Amino acid sequence: VNLIKWLQQQPSLEPHWLDSLATQAHALSEQIEYHILANHLFVNGKALVFAGSFLNGDRADSWLSKGLKILDEEIKEQFLADGAHFELSPMYHASLLWDICDLLNLATHSELPELNIRKNQWKHQIEQGLVWLRSLQHPDGGIAFFNDSAFGIAPTLLDIEAYALELGCRAPNDMPTATIAAVHQVESGYVAINFGDQCKALLNLAQVAPDYQPGHTHADTLSFELSLFGQRVFVNSGTSQYGEDAERQRQRSTAAHNTIEVNGENSSEVWAGFRVARRARTTVGKLEQTVDTVRISGSHDGYLRLPGKNLHVREWVAMAGELQVIDSVSGTFDQAVSRLFLHPDIRITQQGNTVTITLPGGQVAVATLEGATRINVVSSTWHPEFGKSVPNQCIVAEMSTDKLTTRITW
Missing domain, CATH: 2.70.98.70 (Beta-galactosidase; Chain A, domain 5)
Incomplete structure (x- = not known):
C-alpha cells in the first residue's frame, strides 16, 4: 500500500517498478493469511484492493475482486456493534481505523464503481470506530494499555480524526459532560x-x-x-x-x-x-x-x-x-x-x-x-x-x- 501511494506521486513510472508491484501482489494473492485471520487477513484484503485499483488487466481485476470479498466479509466479522475492533486492542483498533480511512480515500479519488458502492459503509464504520476510540482515550490523548497495546505503532486519535474529517466523516462526540x-x-x-x-x-x-x-x-x-x-x-x-x-x-x-x-x-x-x-x-x-x-x-x-x-x-x-x-x-x-x-x-x-x-x-x-x-x-x-x-x-x-x-x- 505504501509503495502504491509513493508510485502515485511520481511524474513517470519505470516498467520494472510496476512489474515488481505486480509480482508482489500476485504472491500475496496466493498466500492470504487465512491461517492467522483477524487483522492480518484484513490488511491482506486492503493491499489487494490497492493493487487491483492501481494496476490494469485481468489479474489486477481479480486482485481487486478478491480483496473486496475479503474486506466485505471481515468488516462485518471484525467490527462489533459498538464500533470496536474485535481483537479488543486499542492499538490495533486505531491501526485498522486508519486502514478504512485509506480505503475510503481510495474510493473517493479512484471513482471505481466497485469502491464507490462501498463508500457509505466504510464511512459509517470510521465514524463508529472513532466514537469507540475516543471513549478509550486517556485525557493525554493516548490509548489505554489493554491487551497488546503500545504507543508509536498505530496513528493517534488526533491523526485519525483529522484524516476522517478530510474524507467527510462526522463522528458525534457521545462522551457525557456531567461531572460524574x-x-x-x-x-x-x-x-x-x-x-x-x-x-x-x-x-x-x-x-x-x-x-x-x-x-x-x-x-x-x-x-x-x-x-x-x-x-x-x-x-x-x-x-x-x-x-x-x-x-x-x-x-x-x-x-x-x-x-x-x-x-x-x-x-x-x-x-x-x-x-x-x-x-x-x-x-x-x-x-x-x-x-x-x-x-x-x-x-x-x-x-x-x-x-x-x-x-x-x-x-x-x-x-x-x-x-x-x-x-x-x-x-x-x-x-x-x-x-x-x-x-x-x-x-x-x-x-x-x-x-x-x-x-x-x-x-x-x-x-x-x-x-x-x-x-x-x-x-x-x-x-x-x-x-x-x-x-x-x-x-x-x-x-x-x-x-x-x-x-x-x-
Missing part, C-alpha cells in the same frame, strides 16, 4: 468513567476475544487505568516486544496488570507468543448511574480451575474526587494479590495502609487499602513503546481475607 458520568461499551466490554477536570477511569470487563484468534490477548481481565488532572496515574504495563520468551509471557500475565492474581496464576492461560488456553469468562453487572455516583461490577471465572474454585468479583464505585475498587475472591486460596502499577512520573510515599500519590503538577491523591495483610511498594517496569522499558513502581497488596477495598481520593 460513564459510557459502557457493551459489546466490547469496556467502561469509561469521566470525573471532569481531565480525570478519567477506564475499566476492562471484556471477554477474551475473538474466541478463535486471541493472539493479542493479555490476562488482564477486570484491570483498570486511571488518569487524574490529565496525568496517567495507574497504568497497565504495556507491550514492548513480541516473540515467545519469558519477558513476552510476563508482559501478558495477570501480574503485569492492575487486577487480582490468585496463587500466582494467570486469569487466562496465555502461552507461547500469541496463544491462550483456558480463558476467563466475564460476567458484567448493570451500570448504575445517579446524579453523583457511578457503580458497576463484574466477575470472571478464570480461577475456577484452581483447587479453591475461586471467583474474582470486582466493583468500581465512582464519586466526585473518589474511586473505590472493591475486590472479593471466593473459595480458599494461599495468596491473592492486588497490583496497582504507577506511571513513571508519579511519586509516592507509604504509611501503613495509606499511599500518598504526588503528580508532576503537584496535585496529590491518596490510596487507602483495607483488607490487606501486607502492602509493599516495589520496583517494576512500564513498556509504553516497542523496545522500551521504563522503571516505575507498583503497589502490591496481599489480601488478608476474601475482600479488599481500595479507596482512591483526590
